[in-house]
Amino acid sequence: MSGNSTILEVKDLYQHFPIDNGGIFKKQIGAIRAVDGISFTVKKGETLGIVGESGCGKSTTVRSIAQLYKPTSGEVLFHGVDLCKADKKTLLKERRNIQMIFQDPYASLDPRMTVRTIISEPLNIYNRRGLLDHKWTKDEIEDRVEELMEKVGLNKLYKNRYPHEFSGGQRQRIGIARALALNPEIILADEPVSALDVSIQAQILNLIIDLQKEMGITFIFIAHDLGVIQHISSRVIVMYLGKIMEISTSEELYKNPKHPYTEALLSAAPVPDPKVERNRKRIVLEGDVPSPDKERHGCYFYDRCPHKMEFCSCNIPPMFKAGENHEVACWLYDKEGHN
């Protein structure tokens, strides 16, 4: 991992989706708090994993970072430039370095475009706007497309084919090639492997790891599967209900989970060894994930926490330091002993 310079910083990011009453005047009667105040930094060259149950706001986080949604409040600093407040031109220039890989390899490729058009689309958009280093010719773009296809392990002779003529894994490779086209510094990968078969998952993961080693790209990587996250990421963020519960290096997190939610999550993941699997202790959480449309004044995990204390219900825990590179949002680790 090269250096410790911060490439991306998210400060107090909120993303609320308004709920209206469906009438003419669209009176807002509430909001879904998909992301409810999160802060973290991403260092150059690392892979930051984000895990959490379905609906906890992982996708919304990366979409807000990519400015697909305008965040309700907060800052997204990319090389110190706040993308949320940047004007269109700056945003375009910076966004070139932030690309996304999507979850669904079927839905994320336009069925009416050839692979060549899909991969060259970002190049063409930036080329037309004159935001590339120089005006690229058609042949240059063509060469670049072929180079990218080879890089992600696709046969370049298939460049005139359409997405529906490829398998799921191949399509995801097309998606990756498209994300690489502009040589971005950071790639936001929203569950890039969860729609794929297990054997193909491994191939794609290895491809991503190889690319990262080769090109030094920073990744933010979302996954449900804790195994995948452990395999790929150097640091992990655990999210719950739009809040960060724990941030740690992945080794530390798996060996030594601090937050009750992380413990539960880890205990729920299957272990390949049947003996260990049979004997290990499971923490079963009660109830479902609560709806994210309520404003909360206490710990977000309070309703389901096995260690809950009265104090937790009306005080939102800040991030406590629990070791080197390890922070946790739980009053249990409050060194100053407020509770």
Added chain:
Amino acid sequence: MKLFKKKKMVATNEFNQTVEGTSLTKEAWKRLRKNKMAVVGMVVVIIYALLAIFADALPLYPYDEAITQHQNLRPSLTRSAGELMLEQRLKNIYFQAWRNGELAVSEEDDARIREWVQESRTNAVWDLVYKYGEEARANGTFEFSRSAQRQIDRMLEDIENDIQITVNHLYAYDADGERYEVANADYQTLLNLYSTLLNVEPSLVETTLRNEVRTSVSNQVRANDETLEGEDLEAAVELEMDALGEEGYQERATQNLVGYIMQLARREAERDVSAQNSEGTITFPYKGSFELSSGMTAEIEASKMHERRYYLGTDYLGRDLLSRIIYGGQISIAIGLVGTIASFVIGILVGSLAGYLGGRVDYYLMRFVDIMYGLPYMLLVIICMAIFGRNILNLFLALALVSWLTIARMVRGQIMSLKNQEYVEAARSMGASTFHIILRHMIPNSLSVIIVYSTIRIPAFIMQESFLSFLGLGVQAPYASWGSLIGDAVSSMTLYPYKLIAPSVVMVVFLFAMNFFGDGLRDAFDPQSKNQL
């Protein structure tokens, strides 16, 4: 250079060829070709379209040329108009003879004819008496009365001599012997030409022309304001004439002059051609330039009027039904197309606005659409036609105005569902502009649905136009559409069923073909059948 490089895909070795992909459209086309009914439908539609487009180039009689003697002729592939005319005349004569008891008919048939007359089964009666009459004449048991014989003789003579002449171009020669076309000549030249032809003073002709123009202006003024009378009218006409000025007058007078001279030339040509015909120095049909005895040259088409063949018969004014059906098809298909395209444009505009902008714009637009849906649709069209006048353009407009609703809804739905597609988000994350997204992603992906729907809509438009024409609100004479042809035929349905059958069959075949083609397209583009190649 580049062009060639792109087109030619050179195989450096047999494993190094670029693989051509099959796009969704290509696949849909493949599937369409497998659907036999759809292909047949498509071919039929193409044939119709070609016929409609190239109607002018086909050897058809003009669709608006009415020949009085040719009224209500039956369709016939083998017999000419003259023979049919004669047969009809004979039928009438035989029927009269039967009435007067001069034509002997077996008792049984006599009763039958009486019954048919009661039931007004005219065609059956005619056919039967004709059969008897011909037999009797062959046997020598029946002779025409003197007046009947005279009628027949005159008709035979007409058939021999009547000549149909169309003057396509008319040329005259000026003082220097230079040839010019009459239709393009200026006022002074025409004035001189006309007065020479009539052998009168030009000033006299000019006075007449001025009076004519004044009369037509006066008629116009009176039509605009019926209350005007006497001096007021005079003043108003004077005002109009001043507004018209010398230039305006000459323009109108020139029009009149061209008309007169053409008429004159036609009559002259008729006379000259008849003369040559009786001398036997001309063969028909004749097409080419013809020297008139007045010294002008005319490009004419001349044919023996009663040698025409009407494969589908004629209508009540003696116009060729085949020609009317083909030209009517032109209008009917145009209405289908224009209506669809207009509703397509309005619908896409409103629908994509509502779908893409969403929120309040969407809400109001869609409520407006809902209200429009609630109004009785045909009534709206009828009111439109009644208010804005009955011409083809208004018909197009009226139909388009009320028929974009479904397309708007459909496009809105499409755009709304596409807006949240991941590939659209991907494009946005690449910094694509809204315009780029709509143009490159949304339209190509929703076009197939819209096109399919439009194909299915075309028959509906044709049906609606037919309905309006049937009510007398559609296309106005001398134009025809399938609907108006059917509408005209209904009143004489029992006497001349062919007038109803021919346009109906033509229209039904087209509608069937269009529906099969549309259905085929829909199936072909259906993503659900994507893998059933």
